Amino acid sequence: MRKRFNSAFIFIAPWILGLLIFKLYPFAKSIVYSFTNYNLISAPKYIGLKNYINIFTKDKFFFDSLWATFKFVIISVPLKLVFALGVAMLLNKSFKGSNLFRTVFYIPSILGGSVAVAALWKFVFSNDGLLNSVLKIVGITGISWIGNPSTSIITLALLPVWQFGSPMIIFLAGLKNIPESLYEAAKIDGAGKVRQFFNITIPMLSPVIFFNLIMQIIIAFQDFTGALLITKGEPLRKTYLYGMYLYEVAFKKFRMGYASALAWVLFVIILMFSLFIFGTSKKWVHYND
Amino acid sequence: MKKLFVSICTCAFVLLAGGWTKDTPKNQGKTSLRFSWWGGKERHEATLKVIEMFKEKHPDVEIISEYSGYDGYLQKLTTQLAGSNAPDIIQIDRAWMNDFQNMGGNLFSDLKKEKNLDFSNFEEKFLKETGYMNDTLVAIPLGVAARCWMYNDKNMKAIGVQPENITWESFLEYAPKIREMNTQGYAMGIIPKDAMRIILEYSVQTTGKNLFTKDNKVQMTPEELRIGMEYFKKLVDSKAVPPLDETVVYNDKPGDNPKVINGNYTFLPTWSSALKNYSFSEGEINMINYPVISGAQNTGIEVRPSMLVAVNEKSKNKAVAAEFINYMVSDEEAIKVLQDLRGIPASKKANQVLEANGMISPMQAKAVQDGIKYQGETINALLDNPEIEMIYNHIVQQLWLGQITPEKASKEMIEEMTDKLEELF
Numbered sequence: 001m002r003k004r005f006n007s008a009f010i011f012i013a014p015w016i017l018g019l020l021i022f023k024l025y026p027f028a029k030s031i032v033y034s035f036t037n038y039n040l041i042s043a044p045k046y047i048g049l050k051n052y053i054n055i056f057t058k059d060k061f062f063f064d065s066l067w068a069t070f071k072f073v074i075i076s077v078p079l080k081l082v083f084a085l086g087v088a089m090l091l092n093k094s095f096k097g098s099n100l101f102r103t104v105f106y107i108p109s110i111l112g113g114s115v116a117v118a119a120l121w122k123f124v125f126s127n128d129g130l131l132n133s134v135l136k137i138v139g140i141t142g143i144s145w146i147g148n149p150s151t152s153i154i155t156l157a158l159l160p161v162w163q164f165g166s167p168m169i170i171f172l173a174g175l176k177n178i179p180e181s182l183y184e185a186a187k188i189d190g191a192g193k194v195r196q197f198f199n200i201t202i203p204m205l206s207p208v209i210f211f212n213l214i215m216q217i218i219i220a221f222q223d224f225t226g227a228l229l230i231t232k233g234e235p236l237r238k239t240y241l242y243g244m245y246l247y248e249v250a251f252k253k254f255r256m257g258y259a260s261a262l263a264w265v266l267f268v269i270i271l272m273f274s275l276f277i278f279g280t281s282k283k284w285v286h287y288n289d
Numbered sequence: 290m291k292k293l294f295v296s297i298c299t300c301a302f303v304l305l306a307g308g309w310t311k312d313t314p315k316n317q318g319k320t321s322l323r324f325s326w327w328g329g330k331e332r333h334e335a336t337l338k339v340i341e342m343f344k345e346k347h348p349d350v351e352i353i354s355e356y357s358g359y360d361g362y363l364q365k366l367t368t369q370l371a372g373s374n375a376p377d378i379i380q381i382d383r384a385w386m387n388d389f390q391n392m393g394g395n396l397f398s399d400l401k402k403e404k405n406l407d408f409s410n411f412e413e414k415f416l417k418e419t420g421y422m423n424d425t426l427v428a429i430p431l432g433v434a435a436r437c438w439m440y441n442d443k444n445m446k447a448i449g450v451q452p453e454n455i456t457w458e459s460f461l462e463y464a465p466k467i468r469e470m471n472t473q474g475y476a477m478g479i480i481p482k483d484a485m486r487i488i489l490e491y492s493v494q495t496t497g498k499n500l501f502t503k504d505n506k507v508q509m510t511p512e513e514l515r516i517g518m519e520y521f522k523k524l525v526d527s528k529a530v531p532p533l534d535e536t537v538v539y540n541d542k543p544g545d546n547p548k549v550i551n552g553n554y555t556f557l558p559t560w561s562s563a564l565k566n567y568s569f570s571e572g573e574i575n576m577i578n579y580p581v582i583s584g585a586q587n588t589g590i591e592v593r594p595s596m597l598v599a600v601n602e603k604s605k606n607k608a609v610a611a612e613f614i615n616y617m618v619s620d621e622e623a624i625k626v627l628q629d630l631r632g633i634p635a636s637k638k639a640n641q642v643l644e645a646n647g648m649i650s651p652m653q654a655k656a657v658q659d660g661i662k663y664q665g666e667t668i669n670a671l672l673d674n675p676e677i678e679m680i681y682n683h684i685v686q687q688l689w690l691g692q693i694t695p696e697k698a699s700k701e702m703i704e705e706m707t708d709k710l711e712e713l714f
């Protein structure tokens with residue numbers, strides 16, 4: 001038994017080493033840095049809680065970016081989940097080539113964070129972009145979707161919706177686990193499709209919805225590719241996502257201490273959101289066992 | 290036991306295959322240097338060729354090139370400097386020098402100590418203004434760039450106005466005419482950063498005072514800054530400039546804007562070194578210096594190094610590094626290859642060689658010559674500081690959208706910048 005444990009440990013060692021060196025160590029070190037003034041070149045200088053105090057008392061950008069990020073999360077997460085569930089339900093039906101479609105619909109998620117997709121987004125939604133050209137044909141004068149302060153964050157929040165692949169796959173697995181007999185029974189009792197969806201599919205799927213919701217919120221809070229590549233946070237900092245602010249503080253201003261503190265504030269915010277959703281889960285998540 | 294052995298072997302194999310092997314140096318006995326720069330394809334090719342030429346003359350020297358675009362260059366460089374593995378010869382931007390100085394530590398080597406560098410090739414005044422950090426000469430300017438207004442010849446001919454005669458006031462009059470003739474575009478295509486420069490140029494010319502002092506303090510009063518803001522507001526109100534949403538998306542790359550490419554914007558304020566990055570699909574490119582109020586004490590016209598080159602303080606081969614830099618700026622063959630791909634050369638020798646061979650683009654040369662001739666006493670390096678940029682970028686946008694009056698905008702901007710500079714310096 002001991003031998004088996006040894007060899008298992010050795011096999012998993014590369015991963016554990018990777019975790020320790022590239023994840024846990026920086027994670028721990030960033031707490032230390034968050035109490036310092038550190039610019040990468042000079043040695044870190046301990047300044048106590050000053051970074052945290054400045055974030056909450058002085059930093060306009062912090063509140064602007066937090067507000068933009070909340071809007072981003074609130075728009076993009078529900079849309080993405082609804083979209084993922086819809087596609088999963090379509091693909092749950094067996095038809096010729098359904099496996100092919102499952103793969104095809106996953107592709108955007110692989111391309112997801114790439115520069116090319118962000119460039120494409122800019123091309124579609126800019127002033128002379130594809131969308132406005134199409135609108136022109138039907139006689140509507142479009143606006144600059146990403147340049148206009150009131151629509152820019154919505155346009156940006158649509159980008160991750162397109163990457164619905166992983167929640168879709170998880171939904172698909174969840175749908176497959178719902179026994180067919182429940183639907184048959186409901187049908188005999190005279191329940192229509194809509195009724196079946198809300199009274200069987202949703203409750204049976206709730207653990208999966210719960211999981212996807214938590215995961216997507218965590219991902220959305222940290223999103224920054226789109227903001228960095230498409231809008232640079234503009235106009236008027238309406239799309240200045242928290243992740244982008246953090247990146248700029250760290251790699252444009254080289255204030256690593258302050259950036260670490262910002263990262264920990266984000267960590268706590270995400271934690272609070274997750275705990276809140278966990279708290280509500282007793283009311284709406286149904287486990288079979 | 291056997292199983293354990295096998296798994297250890299597997300692990301070792303995986304780790305080794307994953308990159309734990311290290312190449313033995315191919316060029317043993319050679320002096321090896323690394324040179325990093327940013328640029329486009331043309332600059333890369335020319336620089337690589339010059340490196341080859343230098344290596345031919347110095348068979349015992351190996352120069353490894355590390356080149357990329359401008360995006361991400363600073364991030365990589367700073368990380369390398371922090372990790373003590375930065376290249377020996379480093380191309381840098383003036384915009385970063387303040388930050389590097391602030392970061393502390395001696396990052397770059399004192400070039401005055403290098404015997405291989407011939408400083409008689411440079412104007413001492415220009416070196417003083419550009420390459421010094423803490424009273425030490427750490428960088429040599431490679432090229433010079435001047436601020437100018439690029440314009441579309443075709444549009445100007447259509448309204449029959451000589452661009453050279455344009456004043457700030459008459460520009461406001463011509464703007465509607467230009468718009469009438471070219472409904473797709475506007476008289477001037479600017480991004481928020483250009484708008485800030487226009488505000489400053491106007492204020493500096495009117496008051497003779499710079500926004501910042503040389504020791505990084507704010508010296509303009511809100512009333513003085515307001516003069517420029519009010520002029521910019523007029524530009525917005527008379528539709529001489531496009532609505533914000535048309536250009537803000539291209540804040541980092543104004544040249545990507547389709548309307549710029551199509552030549553729809555008649556005037557575009559830019560740097561002379563960027564002139565060759567543009568071409569209009571309709572109409573010819575030409576340039577003028579921007580207007581100067583008659584009797585202005587300070588023209589506000591800015592001339593700056595397009596880029597500089599420094600030697601890493603931690604380099605083991607500083608003498609060779611200096612020799613290579615000297616080769617780039619003074620060897621006739623090297624100059625002919627590099628041409629004006631880093632702006633109009635700051636080196637006198639390079640200028641002579643290029644001029645004699647007709648290798649300088651006339652427009653760029655004129656921009657720099659005029660720029661130097663009418664040069665104002667400008668202190669604008671802080672405009673490139675990311676923290677300062679964030680402040681004016683936001684306020685200029687609010688002004689542009691009409692959410693804030695010039696009075697309030699100038700008051701807020703001065704206050705915020707004063708606070709920020711106190712915090713930074």
